[in-house]
């Protein structure tokens with residue numbers, strides 16, 4: 001089998017052995033679930049329940065009229081005890097519905113299988129996906145229903161299914177491909193029907209041969225679904241790189257994959273689509289990888305949305321004495337957390353990485369030595385050294401001219417830089433400043 005790959009990228013080591021062989025196990029449902037009303041890109045939801053209301057599992061408890069938003073649902077049955085706030089992964093304070101668990105696991109009446117799912121039209125599938133609150137579960141958390149309605153002049157030919165899981169340490173997508181390959185194929189077929197795509201291309205890195213075998217077997221009778229083994233290299237799972245690797249087409253600067261007739265969906269998201277369309281189950285749980293040398297018993301846990309992260313740490317035996325740093329997600333792109341307190345699992349939480357003193361290296365930032373390594377590894381063909389220099393000198397117009405907005409913030413440049421320059425953070429600042437300047441200019445018109 002020929003392995004597909006892309007230009008640039010790095011090989012940080014996968015560090016997946018602590019959990020890749022561990023089947024997912026159901027985490028204890030939380031005594032109190034704190035369900036954020038904003039778990040996705042776009043507008044936050046307004047609560048549809050009040051303190052004192054009794055709610056059932058799968059009941060919609062928050063929604064918004066905005067097109068880029070997704071409703072949220074109760075992940076347990078019980079009583080609403082507070083409409084308050086909790087922390088988000090970005091460190092913001094967000095509104096949340098707090099539900100006290102009655103441990104009855106009473107499903108809401110709307111949650112029921114649809115025996116006629118094969119007769120559903122594309123529009124009906126999109127509507128179900130929206131009502132189920134499905135967002136990109138690879139971490140991006142962009143509302144899926146919005147992606148399923150591409151611009152009229154950009155018809156979708158290929159559904160690109162992301163099973164790369166290229167971030168070190170994380171194994172939640174690996175487990176889901178091993179444990180639910182048939183549901184994955186079903187979800188892929190539903191996504192294809194929703195966007196009227198001719199073909200689906202599933203990409204899985206070659207460090208997961210068992211997942212490649214399981215998904216290939218599940219798709220054996222589907223002539224329009226191909227499974228491709230990919231070279232293990234970071235960031236193989238980035239949408240634009242995967243697009244190029246699997247179709248040979250490059251997404252133009254400033255555009256989305258739909259510009260070249262492609263739609264990228266993560267494997268776990270596709271399974272959520274199957275759960276919603278065929279079984280009526282909204283997005284209320286997911287697999288989370290809790291790993292790293294700073295946790296006593298690394299695990300893959302099937303977790304209800306709204307479960308406090310502190311409870312998952314406890315379920316994994318607690319921190320080791322030398323734990324030093326917590327990251328939400330993988331080490332390349334995940335944000336560092338000040339601590340686990342007041343932070344719940346959301347639909348986009350792939351993992352919790354607990355790193356020890358020995359693993360967390362601190363370096364002094366040195367001047368650039370013009371070695372060019374950051375340029376070599378940049379998968380977006382950018383020049384990180386010049387972009388960073390523009391930011392250091394507050395020259396954001398220059399950063400824009402160097403295409404800062406095309407940076408996918410993969411972290412490859414920072415990872416490889418011998419001068420330990422925080423290139424990704426600086427370029428991220430430039431992107432934020434360029435966007436803010438555009439907003440200010442639009443408001444001034």
Ligand code: SF4
Pocket residue numbers: 377378379380381382383384406407408409410411412413414423424427
């Ligand atoms: S400039 Fe952006 S896209 Fe390029 S390597 Fe750095 S973080 Fe990745």
Ligand code: SF4
Pocket residue numbers: 367368369370371372373374375384385416417418419420421423
């Ligand atoms: S990798 Fe670091 S030191 Fe080398 S050119 Fe890029 S910014 Fe400069």
